[in-house]
Amino acid sequence: MNNNESETTVASDESKDPTGETLVDTDVSSGLEGGDRSTRPDDPIVRAEGISVWYDDDQALDDITLAIPEHKVTAMIGPSGCGKSTFLRCINRMNDLIDAARVEGDLYLGGKNVYDADVDPVALRRRVGMVFQKPNPFPKSIRENVLYGLKVQGIQADYDQVVEESLKRAALWDEVKDRLDESGLELSGGQQQRLCIARAIAPDPEVLLMDEPASALDPIATSQIEDLIDDLAEEYTVAIVTHNMQQAARISDKTAVFLTGGELVEFDDTQKIFENPENDRVEDYITGKFG
Numbered sequence: 268m269n270n271n272e273s274e275t276t277v278a279s280d281e282s283k284d285p286t287g288e289t290l291v292d293t294d295v296s297s298g299l300e301g302g303d304r305s306t307r308p309d310d311p312i313v314r315a316e317g318i319s320v321w322y323d324d325d326q327a328l329d330d331i332t333l334a335i336p337e338h339k340v341t342a343m344i345g346p347s348g349c350g351k352s353t354f355l356r357c358i359n360r361m362n363d364l365i366d367a368a369r370v371e372g373d374l375y376l377g378g379k380n381v382y383d384a385d386v387d388p389v390a391l392r393r394r395v396g397m398v399f400q401k402p403n404p405f406p407k408s409i410r411e412n413v414l415y416g417l418k419v420q421g422i423q424a425d426y427d428q429v430v431e432e433s434l435k436r437a438a439l440w441d442e443v444k445d446r447l448d449e450s451g452l453e454l455s456g457g458q459q460q461r462l463c464i465a466r467a468i469a470p471d472p473e474v475l476l477m478d479e480p481a482s483a484l485d486p487i488a489t490s491q492i493e494d495l496i497d498d499l500a501e502e503y504t505v506a507i508v509t510h511n512m513q514q515a516a517r518i519s520d521k522t523a524v525f526l527t528g529g530e531l532v533e534f535d536d537t538q539k540i541f542e543n544p545e546n547d548r549v550e551d552y553i554t555g556k557f558g
C-alpha cells in the first residue's frame with residue numbers, strides 16, 4: 268500500500284469498516300443475480316477489459332485486460348506504485364470509496380459487469396471478500412468478528428456453524444475454539460490475520476482478494492498464511508498482491524506483472540513468468556535489475 272494522502276482516506280474508512288460492507292446503502296437489489304458463476308475449472312471468473320483508473324488527473328492503471336481463472340491463485344507483482352492495489356480494488360469496487368478515483372472499462376464477475384448501474388457494491392463485496400495488509404479485526408469477540416459481514420447484511424444462518432466452518436477454513440479453529448468470546452484483538456498478529464480471513468470467507472464469497480496479507484507478519488505466521496492460501500484456492504478464487512517475488516513463485520498458479528505507468532506487461536503461468544518471461548522488462552524485474 269502507498270502512504271499517500273488518499274490512501275489514508277481508504278485506510279480510515281477501513282478502520283471504520285475494513286470490509287466496506289456498511290459504507291454503502293444496502294437497501295437496493297444486488298444487480299448481480301444475472302451474472303453466471305463459472306463452473307469449469309479454468310474458466311475466468313473475473314475478467315477485466317480495458318480497465319483504466321485515474322486519481323484526479325494522475326493515471327494509475329492503463330488499459331488493463333486480464334482474466335483471472337477460477338479456483339486458482341493469481342498473483343499481482345510489480346514495483347511500488349505500479350497499480351497492483353488499485354487493480355485489486357477495482358474488482359470489489361473499493362475504489363468507489365476514494366473520492367479522487369475514476370474507473371473506466373469493464374470488469375466482469377461471472378457474466379456480469381460489476382460497474383453496471385444496477386449492481387449493489389455491498390452485494391458485490393459479499394461475493395468478493397478482501398483481506399488487507401495489516402490485520403484489522405474489530406474490537407469485538409472472535410465470534411462476532413467472524414459473523415460481522417453476515418450480521419451487517421442481515422443474513423440469517425446457523426451462526427455457530429458458520430463460526431466453526433469459517434475458522435476451520437482459516438486454519439484457526441483449533442487455536443481459538445475454547446475462547447470464542449474473547450476479543451479478537453488479544454490474538455497474535457498471525458492469528459488476527461487468519462481471523463480476518465475467516466471474516467472474509469464467512470459470507471461464502473467466490474473470490475478472495477488479498478493485498479499483501481503476510482507483509483506485516485513474522486516468517487512463521489507468513490508460512491502459515493501461505494499454506495492457508497493454497498488450501499483456500501480449493502474453495503475460492505484467490506487474487507493476491509505481493510511485493511515478495513519468492514512468495515508469488517511459491518503460492519500462485521498465474522502471475523500478472525505490472526510495471527511503472529500502470530501497465531500490465533505480462534500475464535502467464537507463474538512458472539513461465541519466473542523461468543522464461545517473454546518481456547525483457549519483466550525479466551529485468553524478476554532478476555532484480557530494478558524495482
Ligand SMILES: Nc1ncnc2c1ncn2[C@@H]1O[C@H](COP(=O)(O)OP(=O)(O)OP(=O)(O)O)[C@@H](O)[C@H]1O
Nearest residue numbers: 268269273274322327347348349350351352353365
Ligand atoms: N487513494 C489514492 N489517491 C491518490 N493516488 C493514489 C491513491 N492510491 C494510489 N494512488 C496512486 O496510484 C498509483 C498506484 O498505486 P497503488 O497503491 O495501486 O500501487 P501498488 O503497485 O499497489 O503500490 P505498492 O506496491 O507500493 O502498494 C500510485 O502512483 C499511487 O500514488
